Amino acid sequence: MRDVGIIKTHGEEHILIYRMVDITLILLGFISIIAFYVGSWDHYYLLALTVAILAYSVIAELAGVYNSTYYSSLRQTVGPILFCWTCSIGVLLCLAFAFKVTSHFSRVAIGAWLIYVPSALLFYRLVFGRLSNLLGSNSYKKKSIIIGATSAGLSLAREIQSNKHLGLKLVGLFDDRSMDRLPAFPNSIPIRGSINDALHMAKERDFRHVYVALPMQASERIKEIIDYFSDSTARVYIVPDFFTYDLIQSRWRNVGQVPTLSVRDTPFYGLTTFVKRLEDIVVSSIILTLISPLLLAVSIGVKLSSPGPIIFKQYRYGIDGKKIKVWKFRSMKVMDNGNVVKQATKNDPRVTKFGSFIRRTSLDELPQFINVLQGRMSIVGPRPHAIAHNEEYRKIVNKYMLRHKVKPGITGWAQINGYRGETDTLYKMEKRVEYDLTYIRNWSLWLDIKIIFLTVFKGFAGKNTY
Structure with missing residues (x-):
């Protein structure tokens, strides 16, 4: 045996307790409620319980419920827990509908259980929070x-x-x-x-x-x-x-018995990669189905507004800096796609009248939902820039290329915080990059849902969009 010191992970035991208590409450609540309302239960109930526990455990992990910022604050935990349990219910309902087994369950018992679980999870966190404050008093520190x-x-x-x-x-x-x-x-x-x-x-x-x-x-x-x-x-x-x-998604890894630290990494490994891709496929499929009449109407408008193709395909950088083709409805009379690409400005003569409308309302970006289905882009991520702009800004904006640690997105943290459209000053681009890197550092499924929700209300239009 070699006489070397090995760095072991430590300090997450209390988080493990939260995970175990969550599962225990879901399990005990199910057993108690089913025993009270139904009396006995068959393999259908056991299957429903298993699916619920697995679904909640995976979704809660990905949504960041067990991050230190959440277990230490009940207020920050309420939203993610309700979101995770709602998603778990959605999984149960989809499976029950797909396999036509809803008649095997007591609606009253299952309904009571579905209400009990989030109430119990939030209540015990409130109790634990009070106990933590008590034990955190000076006499116990x-x-x-x-x-x-x-x-x-x-x-x-x-x-x-x-x-x-x-x-x-x-x-x-x-x-x-x-x-x-x-x-x-x-x-x-x-x-x-x-x-x-x-x-x-x-x-x-x-x-x-x-x-x-x-x-x-x-x-x-x-x-x-x-x-x-x-x-x-x-x-x-x-x-x-x-x-x-300036750590970004930093992780400890042991190479053999030698500990290493990744300084700047991607948040997507293993299961998180699958979940992010599933999120993109589900959301983009739903949106494309809903907006299909709108896509047809905009296509006709673009075709009638000026000669040229309906779709403008421009090379941009994707994840890891690889070139991808990004689709947009054509809004200009010209199609710059070379070493020099001039950003659209106010009253830009290259922009058609119809093009100005679809740019202000972000309708020109709707074909990018097809890019999401293709796997080139994501629903949420840093907005992709033309390659010419990338090459310009990577020289003058610190850490600019780090935004390519993830797939580019249709919307992002920068966009809902007001940094959308023209970046006519260096400051605006620096702030956009700052928000993009904040998103990558703090990614979670819950953050993606939050950004999508906020985009509906304030992310589609902006005063800097021409």
Whole structure:
């Protein structure tokens, strides 16, 4: 056996408890209600229960219900839980309709169960939240210190002080630099002394947790500090200053026994890839069915407005920077698709009268739902730009190409936040990219649903669309 240290995952045990309690409540509620209303139950009920548990577990995982931002806040949890359980009900109803088994179930019992589950899931989270606040009171908190008055140390201190559910109490920061060389910190975050002072306090068991938050380049100093605290029983943690790299979908991975960290990655792996594709197929199929008369009407309007094809196909960058053809209803008299593509501006003479109308209302983008079915685009994602614009902005906008970590979308986080249409200033493009990267960092099925919903109300038209 090789004498090496292996980094193991830790800290998600409480999230596992939430998963187990969710499944237990669904199961116990089903058994109790069916026993009360029906008395005995056959394999149809067992199948319905199994499908509901599997559907909810998968959808909740993908919707981010078990992310730390959700389990620590009941208010943030209500929407995702109701959404996940509604989707689970939808799966049950579809299967029941497909296999014609609805007559085998008690409508009263199943209805009571469907209402009970979200109520129980939200109620116990409310109780757990209150208990977490109680256990997070000063009398129960584990005393902790931070070595290093750095930006990483400040960020950690703020997290400890603002999140009671962590069960930590900040004693203070310790740094060997003199007070006149230390950065200005809030009064609520005290600097208590030198690292030697911290070691002395550790020997006296004045605290249990030590967080070393020095810059990564100070590796030798970090090793010395860790050696210092080996003369105590305090638990020592290293706070890697990875956030200087602007992490996007960062993940730990072990290559053999060597831990690695992906700095900038895609949110779509395995099941999430399948769910995203299923979302695109279902939503685009429904929308194309509903708008088929509108597609015909716009096609006729484009054909009558000026000579040329109805559909304009333009090369753009897709996922991983690969070229894709994006379809739009033609709105101009010309079809720029080369090394120089000029963005449409107000009163642009290239835009036809009918083209101006469909651009303002986003009707010109409806054929992109076909691109979604083809797998080139997604319903939600960063808007694709002409290749000429990509090559221009990648040179002047920091992290511009990172928006290609996912498929381009018909709508996105930037669009519903007002950054749609012409980007006539560098600032507008920088803000669009900022919102695109925020979407990639925080992707979840719930976020996609939220963006689609908000697009209906404020994402189709914009004052910068010409």
